[in-house]
Amino acid sequence: MASDDLDLETRLSDDDHQALRLWLRLLSCTTRVEDQIRQRLRQDFATTLPRFDLLAQLERHPDGLAMRELSKRLMVTGGNVTGITDQLEAEGLVLRETHPSDRRSITVKLTPQGRRQFKRMAATHEGWIVELFAGWSPAQKTQVYDLLAQLKTHLAQKDNA
């Protein structure tokens, strides 16, 4: 059973290599959740995770964000943001506005329809997450959350280096 459960984590057989075993298990769990989310987003809302993430950023910034800001926050290159924004604009969920003083810059905002649609998706999405993480008690969730904060700090230092 657990000794041959057919996924990426089963790469290792010994109990050395603590960090590697941890990483494979972490990756395995995260991938499973992510795959579920991608699949449900596609089936229930005909959308994708990158598109959802872009909308989520805009939802937090009612005044809109410049393309380069979206690029930074989503950690993808500018050309990609252009493409994803094109799709969302075609769906009527976002709009582009030229910046008043800097005419090179473009501000992307949610349309009213985009805001409504995102709220609907976000609520459903949160329900999925609650369901998928029901394997942990509230105390355990807090525990992992706090541990991840430490890891995140460490990783951020790696990024800068």
Place this chain on the structure above:
Amino acid sequence: MASDDLDLETRLSDDDHQALRLWLRLLSCTTRVEDQIRQRLRQDFATTLPRFDLLAQLERHPDGLAMRELSKRLMVTGGNVTGITDQLEAEGLVLRETHPSDRRSITVKLTPQGRRQFKRMAATHEGWIVELFAGWSPAQKTQVYDLLAQLKTHLAQKDNA
């Protein structure tokens, strides 16, 4: 700083939504590590994570694996395994053998060169992981590892349902 650190986790502003906040932080950390690994695999070994994962599966199974087994373990469809195997075969790292009794089935194995190359990559890869997870003490690693075991069980039940 931490209140505006420009990544996906910053989607939420309030401190409700415990499960969602946990998930976003988990996804953020995992993605950062994964991006590092992908980048280093490309730069140092001119390869990709799916290719590395396929080799890793074969390394654990010296007698080789059927295409359908690889498909299950890597959690991708058969056509994809064909494509990745084609690439690895072209590089001389794996070979296809026809099954003696069932001539529909094909067994994929590491070549001696593939085994040597994978061992080299795996050792380097483990070093990266140790480095990236140095933000956690051994005790903390064990703690998260055990917590993930619980989550994994829960997710497996979701899969079957």
Place this chain on the structure above:
DNA sequence: TATTGTTATACTCTATAACTATA
């Protein structure tokens, strides 16, 4: 009929680099 693997096709996301317009 069902299974194994391949092929063909299409789509999404991604990066790189050349390009335009503006600062």
Place this chain on the structure above:
DNA sequence: TATAGTTATAGAGTATAACAATA
């Protein structure tokens, strides 16, 4: 010169579906 955004291109990975060979 540098920056903001777009366009063009290419490549990887993915899924779906039709297909051939075999069981």
